[in-house]
Amino acid sequence: MAKYERFEQTPAWQESVRLYNAVLDMLEKPNTPFSAAFRNQLERAALSVSNNIAEGFERGSTSELSHFLEIARGSGAEVRSMSLVMVDRPKLKPFVRDLQTIQRLAESCCRQLGGWGGSISNFDFEGQRRSVQTKEIKERERKARDFRQNFLRKLTPEHPLYKSEEAREARGEAS
Numbered sequence: 001m002a003k004y005e006r007f008e009q010t011p012a013w014q015e016s017v018r019l020y021n022a023v024l025d026m027l028e029k030p031n032t033p034f035s036a037a038f039r040n041q042l043e044r045a046a047l048s049v050s051n052n053i054a055e056g057f058e059r060g061s062t063s064e065l066s067h068f069l070e071i072a073r074g075s076g077a078e079v080r081s082m083s084l085v086m087v088d089r090p091k092l093k094p095f096v097r098d099l100q101t102i103q104r105l106a107e108s109c110c111r112q113l114g115g116w117g118g119s120i121s122n123f124d125f126e127g128q129r130r131s132v133q134t135k136e137i138k139e140r141e142r143k144a145r146d147f148r149q150n151f152l153r154k155l156t157p158e159h160p161l162y163k164s165e166e167a168r169e170a171r172g173e174a175s
Contacts, residue, residue, distance in 0.1 A: 007057035012112040016050035019105040026098035033091045042082050048075035062120050073113040080106035
């Protein structure tokens with residue numbers, strides 16, 4: 001599983017954006033015969049896919065990411081269901097191709113999210129809070145290394161470690 005630095009780099013998020021735009025493209029067509037409630041719910045569910053991917057990605061743990069990916073997947077299934085319910089309506093014949101595109105994109109999102117969710121248990125996800133902790137640990141390790149190098153450089157010839165390889169390297173002497 002590839003590690004992504006930003007949620008926008010993930011294929012699932014990119015596909016969810018395509019899904020949302022396909023929904024908007026259909027809803028923005030003139031004279032669409034959808035009820036206001038249907039339009040609102042479809043748009044909100046489609047946007048929920050990308051938003052939950054983003055929110056989960058920015059959380060601090062693998063379990064939180066997994067939770068939000070499942071919510072995103074559920075929203076994708078909701079979009080798919082809504083488009084399936086409407087595809088056979090006689091008044092919607094002019095929108096069948098749009099509804100099928102939305103179904104295909106929603107299904108693709110759900111597959112990708114299912115795959116991603118199943119694979120994240122195989123790697124250690126570092127969310128925003130975890131990254132801060134990791135930076136602090138690395139900074140402490142760097143300071144400890146610098147302290148040791150400085151200590152080894154300043155050893156007097158009488159010190160038992162003065163002739164060690166590590167001390168010679170710290171002083172820049174060839175081995």
